[in-house]
Amino acid sequence: MSGGIRRVGVVGGGQMGAGIAEVCARAGLDTVVCEVDAVAARAARERVTASLDRAVRRGKLERAAARDALARTVFTGSLEDLADRQLVVEAVVENPDAKTEVFAALDKIVEDPAAVLATNTSSLPVGRLGMATQRADRVVGLHFFNPVPVLPLVEVVTSLHTSSGTLATAEEFAAHALGKTEIRCRDRAGFVxxxxxxxxxxxxxxxxxxxxxxxxxxxxxxxxxxxxxxxxxxxxxxxxxxxxxxxxxxxxxxxxxxxxxxxxxxxxxxxxxxxxxxxxxxxxxxxxx
CATH class of the missing domain: 1.10.1040.10 (N-(1-d-carboxylethyl)-l-norvaline Dehydrogenase; domain 2)
Structure with a gap:
């Protein structure tokens, strides 16, 4: 299981964040979704629930599996609840200031120094986000595509600081834990x-x-x-x-x-x-x- 990763966090419960959380939960991972407050966290839960229900109606997912996925997903309004995560995916608005703020906060909150901090950015420099932390070697891009539960691709993006160990963990997480097809690319605007x-x-x-x-x-x-x-x-x-x-x-x-x-x-x-x-x-x- 993806280098032993069992505990995943997702920051942002919008369309992309909810989709990332859903595929993590469906893959059997302990998943925590963090939003800006309790109201937004409830909305994120509704988003994930609605997507799971659609999958059941379309015959893509058993009802029991949908219930299990939702049961292993926690929705919160506090970043502090991500302290024990082994991998955190940032999926907030595509704004450099907002993303930088999230990474600076995660650097202080996530306790395991070996944890991977990933961004779902579609265009912003991964290296710049990594420099907001004291662990730029543990920062990587994991760019999913919408709708996340349906589209099989993930772009794995390395900055000049990303370590080979971080890359290996990210690729194995995408390919083996989530069953996605991953392509590797360097840190340039737009990726591939x-x-x-x-x-x-x-x-x-x-x-x-x-x-x-x-x-x-x-x-x-x-x-x-x-x-x-x-x-x-x-x-x-x-x-x-x-x-x-x-x-x-x-x-x-x-x-x-x-x-x-x-x-x-x-x-x-x-x-x-x-x-x-x-x-x-x-x-x-x-x-x-």
């Missing part, structure tokens, strides 16, 4: 998947922004002409337009490539709260119920 994906999504946004064609036709073109399961603008809506913009800004900051720069339309939509599926409207409209 987003460095390829984001310019494609931004190109689709620019095409719509220019009036060249409609959002529905862009998506239909890639779905029916290239056999993509989801068009680029539907995918951007699923990821969250705020997240797409954040990743684009990180890529542009690092590489200064014009194709990485977020288009004005994307930034205006984020400012207007049109974030995609999670807000009910993005390039398409969704039933939030």
């Amino acid at each position: 998947v987003n460095a390829l994906l984001i310019p494609y999504l931004l190109s689709a946004i620019r095409m719509t922004e220019s009036g060249f064609t409609s959002a529905s036709d862009v998506d239909a073109g890639m779905e029916l002409g290239c056999a993509h399961p989801m068009g680029p603008l539907k995918l951007a809506d699923l990821i969250g337009l705020d997240t797409v913009a954040s990743i684009a800004e990180s890529l542009y900051d690092e590489f200064k490539e014009p194709l990485y720069a977020p288009p004005p339309l994307l930034l205006r939509m984020v400012e207007a709260g049109l974030l995609g599926r999670k807000s009910g409207r993005g390039f398409h409209t969704y039933d939030r119920g």
